[in-house]
Amino acid sequence: MLYELKNLKKTYNQRTVLNLESLKLEKNKVLGLLGPNGAGKTTLLEIMAFLTRPSAGDIWFEKEWVDFTNGKLMMNLRRKVVLIQQQPILFTTTVFKNVEYPLKIRKTPKAERKKIVKELLKLVGMGMFEHASAHKLSGGETHRVAIAQVLACFPEVILMDEPTASVDVENQINIERIIKEINQKKSISVIFTTHNMIQASRLADKTVFLFEGKVARSIYENIFSSHIEVDSNGYKYCVLHSGLKLRVSSQKSGAIRISIDPSAVKLNKKEIIPSIHNSFKGTLVQLTDEQSRVRALVDVGIPLSILIPKEVFKSLHLDLGEEVWLNCPKESIDVF
Amino acid sequence: MDLLLDSFLSALLLIWSIDPELLVIVQVSLKVSAISTLIAGVVGIPAGFLIAFRPFRGKRLVITVLNTLLAMPTVVIGLFVYAFISRRGIFGAFDLLYTQKAIIIGQMILIIPIVTTFTIAAISRIDERYRKTALTLGANVFQTALIIIREARFGIVASIIVAFGRVIAEVGISMMLGGNAKGFTRTMTTAMALEYDKGEFVLSVALGIVLLMVSFGMNVFFNYFQGKARV
Numbered sequence: 001m002l003y004e005l006k007n008l009k010k011t012y013n014q015r016t017v018l019n020l021e022s023l024k025l026e027k028n029k030v031l032g033l034l035g036p037n038g039a040g041k042t043t044l045l046e047i048m049a050f051l052t053r054p055s056a057g058d059i060w061f062e063k064e065w066v067d068f069t070n071g072k073l074m075m076n077l078r079r080k081v082v083l084i085q086q087q088p089i090l091f092t093t094t095v096f097k098n099v100e101y102p103l104k105i106r107k108t109p110k111a112e113r114k115k116i117v118k119e120l121l122k123l124v125g126m127g128m129f130e131h132a133s134a135h136k137l138s139g140g141e142t143h144r145v146a147i148a149q150v151l152a153c154f155p156e157v158i159l160m161d162e163p164t165a166s167v168d169v170e171n172q173i174n175i176e177r178i179i180k181e182i183n184q185k186k187s188i189s190v191i192f193t194t195h196n197m198i199q200a201s202r203l204a205d206k207t208v209f210l211f212e213g214k215v216a217r218s219i220y221e222n223i224f225s226s227h228i229e230v231d232s233n234g235y236k237y238c239v240l241h242s243g244l245k246l247r248v249s250s251q252k253s254g255a256i257r258i259s260i261d262p263s264a265v266k267l268n269k270k271e272i273i274p275s276i277h278n279s280f281k282g283t284l285v286q287l288t289d290e291q292s293r294v295r296a297l298v299d300v301g302i303p304l305s306i307l308i309p310k311e312v313f314k315s316l317h318l319d320l321g322e323e324v325w326l327n328c329p330k331e332s333i334d335v336f
Numbered sequence: 337m338d339l340l341l342d343s344f345l346s347a348l349l350l351i352w353s354i355d356p357e358l359l360v361i362v363q364v365s366l367k368v369s370a371i372s373t374l375i376a377g378v379v380g381i382p383a384g385f386l387i388a389f390r391p392f393r394g395k396r397l398v399i400t401v402l403n404t405l406l407a408m409p410t411v412v413i414g415l416f417v418y419a420f421i422s423r424r425g426i427f428g429a430f431d432l433l434y435t436q437k438a439i440i441i442g443q444m445i446l447i448i449p450i451v452t453t454f455t456i457a458a459i460s461r462i463d464e465r466y467r468k469t470a471l472t473l474g475a476n477v478f479q480t481a482l483i484i485i486r487e488a489r490f491g492i493v494a495s496i497i498v499a500f501g502r503v504i505a506e507v508g509i510s511m512m513l514g515g516n517a518k519g520f521t522r523t524m525t526t527a528m529a530l531e532y533d534k535g536e537f538v539l540s541v542a543l544g545i546v547l548l549m550v551s552f553g554m555n556v557f558f559n560y561f562q563g564k565a566r567v
Contacts, residue, residue: 046468049472051468051471051472071477075474075476078471078472078474079474081472082472082473082474083468083472085465085468085469087465088465088469089463089465089466089469091466091469091483091486091487092486092487101473102473102474105473105474105475105476105479106474149473150472150473153473153474
């Protein structure tokens, strides 16, 4: 086990940004931390990189309990785990010297440093830029140099915060290739955050979903603000801003938020008769291939994202712009 | 106009012939100013770094006080230090009054706040990501501090330029604490004041020219560092 976290909390000015009951992360894997903005992904990474002290709770790294007050231990751990920030920053000097820095402070001999830096820059496809000034690089190039820089630390774990959020498609493909390569060839554990589900499923051996600082049982998608209404029969409904009424079973009342599980929604070409609760007519506006499933975006007044198994998708013969019927069973709706 | 032109030409001659009296004055000035600037750098840069980085109670007050000290007149510092080092002062036994050391002490008090506040300003502007990057790459606390100071070096070098300019050009402290003793504590500015009093403009103008040349030379020198900081 690489990391074990228990009752981990981080609060900033009385605002809890992270509240994890328990989380275990395995070694030598590519792990994805998936969640929307503000889910606590960056905070969690900074704690796992031993850069930020948690407000409460315990962490075990490679089965050893981590004492965040022990400066010497922190430094030793940081020499095993490196973090690439969402927008990495390079020192004001050349690309070469940036990648050389970790080797220099580890007192690697000069000739060896030169060899390693050249190799690493080649690995990330930045060999031509050795003598370039680091601040003149584009976002994607900076990111690739930052990867070479952390590889020069010869780490056991690389943490990456949204590695492809701020780069173009070409660099995105490059970075994903590098992530796979460093995990497979150098057997370095990689933990990365993303809010892109497709990327997580493409890259990660395992994905952990984070939502509002907590581990969620699945990714919360289709999140809407709403409020609870009760009809004359005592049935509870939540009403969305578009006027859509969804029957729910929940103890809560007043203003709430709901999330609709995309894989639990049923899609049909015709209305199911006799009509059941939570059936809506909508227009199919987008289709995306996601390995064994197809993601369909249906406009029912609000955009709903749903996942259909490939076989079902094929049997339905769907076309874009077509009218479809959605059925959201009560179990697919999570009220919080 | 004739007066100025005549003085100017005679002054150039004096500089050209490397007048021994002029040379001693310039040497004293440079030595005293260089030492006080050096000490101010050694004290002010780490102090500025700590104030910028460490959260502590009364931090804003400290910064406000430092900013106020920037406006302190040299004669006030002269008086203040005089009170301590005159015969009847606490440090009277050290016989510091009217020595180069006394000037250096006064000048340090003058420019340590300059170096400190400029350093605070320069370091506060440095992106937080530099600290995290250095730490995650395995740097210890000291190496991390060096990285941050290195990134802030443009502003820090500027503080040294300003501090040196301030001490080489000030007259109050040198006069009150140095006493303008010929060949010993006579600096460019005190000499200029004296020559002016005597109505002897030639040496005054010569010293003025040298002072500006020295400042120019210093700026060319520091500019080289600042220029490199922009790579």
